[in-house]
Structure formats: structure tokens, C-alpha cells
Amino acid sequence: MGVDLKVPQALALWGEALAETVRRDQPDLSARQMAILLTVYLTQGPHTVRGLASGLSVSKPAVTRALDRLGGLGLLRRKTDDADRRNVLVQRTVKGSVFLTEFGELITQVAGNMEADR
Numbered sequence: 001m002g003v004d005l006k007v008p009q010a011l012a013l014w015g016e017a018l019a020e021t022v023r024r025d026q027p028d029l030s031a032r033q034m035a036i037l038l039t040v041y042l043t044q045g046p047h048t049v050r051g052l053a054s055g056l057s058v059s060k061p062a063v064t065r066a067l068d069r070l071g072g073l074g075l076l077r078r079k080t081d082d083a084d085r086r087n088v089l090v091q092r093t094v095k096g097s098v099f100l101t102e103f104g105e106l107i108t109q110v111a112g113n114m115e116a117d118r
């Protein structure tokens with residue numbers, strides 16, 4: 001699946017999608033929070049704080065802070081691993097799934113509008 005976007009078009013698409021989330025009163029997520037959310041939803045789990053930190057090349061405290069926010073919004077949840085109580089598993093939620101589905105639909109809509117304007 002190839003998408004032929006030039007840099008200005010890609011940035012316009014991303015910018016308009018983000019602006020639309022603000023208009024729709026969506027949660028304001030940082031790039032780190034969105035990267036973690038997308039990683040958990042788009043890649044095979046189980047996901048741990050340690051694994052997310054390693055995969056994204058950020059510190060565990062940075063992941064923990066992002067998870068605090070995402071958990072507070074109900075987009076992800078943390079659970080202690082019953083098999084190894086030192087591990088914290090990061091799990092998907094229905095609210096997070098709905099959020100990302102709507103965000104994906106919004107990106108598709110913005111891209112369609114940009115295509116129609118060309």
C-alpha cells in the first residue's frame with residue numbers, strides 16, 4: 001500500500017487532522033502519548049512499560065508519565081503481570097479503541113477533503 005504524499009501535503013494532512021481533534025474537543029495528546037497509544041493498539045502485545053520504553057527509545061519514567069495521562073483518560077490501562085509481579089502490562093480499552101478508530105476516520109476524511117481540493 002503506497003501513499004504518494006509530498007512533505008508539504010503530509011504536514012498539511014497531519015496539521016489539519018490535529019486541528020480537527022481540537023475542534024471536536026478530543027483529548028490533547030503529546031507526540032509521546034500518541035506514539036505509545038498507537039504502539040499498543042497497532043503492534044502485537046503483551047506490552048510492558050519496559051518494552052515500550054525500549055521500543056520507543058525513551059526512558060521508563062517518560063513512559064510512566066505518558067501512561068498516567070492515557071490511563072486517566074481511559075485510553076489504556078495498566079495491570080500487574082500475574083506471572084511476574086515486577087512487570088506492568090499495558091492493556092487496551094474500549095474507549096482507546098474508539099478514540100483511535102475515530103482519529104483514523106478523521107485522517108481519512110481530511111485526506112479526502114484535501115484530494116477534493118486539488
